[in-house]
Amino acid sequence: MNSSAARIIHSVLFSLKHSQGSEQERRFLEDGRTILTSIPVVNDFQVFRQVSPKNDYDFGFSMVFNDRTDYETYNNHPAHAAFVSERWEQEVEKFLEIDYEAI
Template identity: 70%
Template sequence: MKDGAIIHSVIFSLKHEKGSTAEQRFLEDGKAALSSIPTVKEFQVFREISPKNTYDFGFSMRFDSRADYEAYNAHPQHVAFVRDRWDQEVSQFLEIDYAGYEH
């Protein structure tokens, strides 16, 4: 990972019925909206397979710098997605942001 890079990941569950069209639409719309923000790199959508937690999905992306990460957080598409979709459709989540370990 490049110096200064950040990996932003969020694991979450949706209020929608598992396997539903609404669930699929949320994942597809999230990918379309968030991956098109210019500072986002390597956007991925994951399905949780571990029985060790209660989350169902994950979004992960990389930013080249702290400034790119901050630009993403403030970007109108991100703000609108959180306000209009995330806050309405997500039942639980855990956000984790990683930077390279410097020792």
């Protein structure tokens, strides 16, 4: 097992209820980056625009956690919980969450 095996890559693909190119879309992506990167255990946070015709999601957030403890810390962090309840549940139309651990 290599040394990165404990690291977790957390990714979520999603589409927003907002019109493409809208101010609301831009603000959601920007606020997501600002709020979620304020959580100390979040590493390598990235925002992606989906370009493949093979699925119908529009965006992705990706981040890395050093281990399961950091992943759980993130999931239970007040800033994450607030973002989910105040923004995600209101503005995201659909999503797919994927968590990877190297083997």
